[in-house]
Amino acid sequence: MIEYALAFAFVALAIALAMNLWRLLRGxxxxxxxxxLDTMVINAIGIIVLAGIADGSGTSFEAAMLLAMVGFVGTVAYCKFLLRGDIIE
Incomplete structure (x- = not known):
């Protein structure tokens, strides 16, 4: 049963990534x-977590945590650059 749920979740996240890519290109x-881009990072984290569940390895959860931190910092930096034109004051 878990295999079907994982397959469905992978397909759903792939569709979500495709829609995010469309918004990224045509926004x-x-x-x-x-x-x-921030939503694509969140979907990529979901795919990494699902891959960790499918493989049964704990390393992918650490990778997902690192990607979440880098994605958050990147989003904040992009927004700060958009608002102020400079990242470091």
Whole structure:
């Protein structure tokens, strides 16, 4: 039963990534593109966690945590650059 749930979750996250890629490429504004990139990071974290569940390894959960931290810092840096034009004051 878990195999079917994992397969469904992988397909759902793949569709979500495709939709985010579309918004990233065709977004009307820079803010929409930053939001799409942040959502793509969240979906990638979901795929890494699902792969860890499927493989039964704990290393992928640490990788997902590192990607979450890097994604958060990247989103904050992009938004700060968009608002102020400079990242480091």
């Amino acid at each position: 009307p504004g820079v803010g929409d593109r930053i939001l799409a």
